[in-house]
Amino acid sequence: MKNSTYIKRLIAQSLEEDLGTGDITTASVVPAGTMVSGSFIARQQGIICGTDIAAMVFLTLDPSIKMEIAVSDGHKVNPGDEIAHISGSAPGILSGERLALNFMQRLSGIATNTAFYVSQVAGTSTKIVDTRKTTPGLRVLEKYAVKTGGGGNHRMNLSDGVLIKDNHIKAAGGIRQAVEAARKNAPKTLKIEVETETLDQVDQALEAGADIIMLDNMAIETMRKAVEKIGGRALTEASGNMDSKNLSAVAATGVDMISVGALTHSVKALDISLKLH
Numbered sequence: 001m002k003n004s005t006y007i008k009r010l011i012a013q014s015l016e017e018d019l020g021t022g023d024i025t026t027a028s029v030v031p032a033g034t035m036v037s038g039s040f041i042a043r044q045q046g047i048i049c050g051t052d053i054a055a056m057v058f059l060t061l062d063p064s065i066k067m068e069i070a071v072s073d074g075h076k077v078n079p080g081d082e083i084a085h086i087s088g089s090a091p092g093i094l095s096g097e098r099l100a101l102n103f104m105q106r107l108s109g110i111a112t113n114t115a116f117y118v119s120q121v122a123g124t125s126t127k128i129v130d131t132r133k134t135t136p137g138l139r140v141l142e143k144y145a146v147k148t149g150g151g152g153n154h155r156m157n158l159s160d161g162v163l164i165k166d167n168h169i170k171a172a173g174g175i176r177q178a179v180e181a182a183r184k185n186a187p188k189t190l191k192i193e194v195e196t197e198t199l200d201q202v203d204q205a206l207e208a209g210a211d212i213i214m215l216d217n218m219a220i221e222t223m224r225k226a227v228e229k230i231g232g233r234a235l236t237e238a239s240g241n242m243d244s245k246n247l248s249a250v251a252a253t254g255v256d257m258i259s260v261g262a263l264t265h266s267v268k269a270l271d272i273s274l275k276l277h
Helices: 004-019 024-029 051-061 092-118 139-148 166-172 175-185 199-208 221-232 247-251
Strands: 035-042 067-071 080-091 127-129 162-165 193-197 212-216 235-239 256-257 272-276
Touching: 004 051, 004 092, 024 092, 035 092, 035 175, 051 067, 051 080, 051 092, 051 193, 067 256, 080 092, 092 127, 092 139, 139 193, 162 166, 162 175, 166 175, 166 193, 175 193, 175 199, 199 221, 212 221, 221 235, 221 247, 247 256
Parallel strands: 127 256, 162 193, 193 212, 212 235, 235 256
Antiparallel strands: 035 080, 035 272, 067 080
């Protein structure tokens, strides 16, 4: 996985948060030399993600701990399936259990959620992509989980592209002024995207030469007219209150992308447990 240095730092900070001055329970009741083995078990159906992150948690605590992954990221599990086998120091395994599960459960939940959204537009050319509505500090991992579930990544951060939204338009004095300023001042390699809410704004974005036009909170029929109006002169992205109830209809308008904040901001964790043998 990319950004390994960042992830190692994240794990270290997360362990510091969870351990505090030490795992008092484990230190009090489990002899230091105790060795154990166990299995990570899926409790519900879903797409697994975060196994390598879980392994890194345990290796950070004790490099001698061994975690053998049975189901790699991106694969489906059913209730009762063994995801991974772990063996080694009981203190290390018990102290890292909660953090490892937190990562694996949340990332698997995102991957599973993404796979469901992707299935709703199967058979179309529309791509499901994420947003920046991620958990602070976890964006790299959460966007990795989206890709694991079959989705695509929008901007990783604010330096990844020019996305001119309604407040930028107001501050710049209009769509044309905003796009012209971006062409002049932003890196030439970056695409320029403009958020629009009306067909008139779509016209303005086209005239200004936007590379991508976001169709924000538009009614389905308005969105269809916008896609026809754009006619391939720019990529199109549907955004705003996108959920499983309207994805098929939105994809049918011919948009290139549908951005879904719910992929990451309100996902339910996948139920996974660690059971010692």
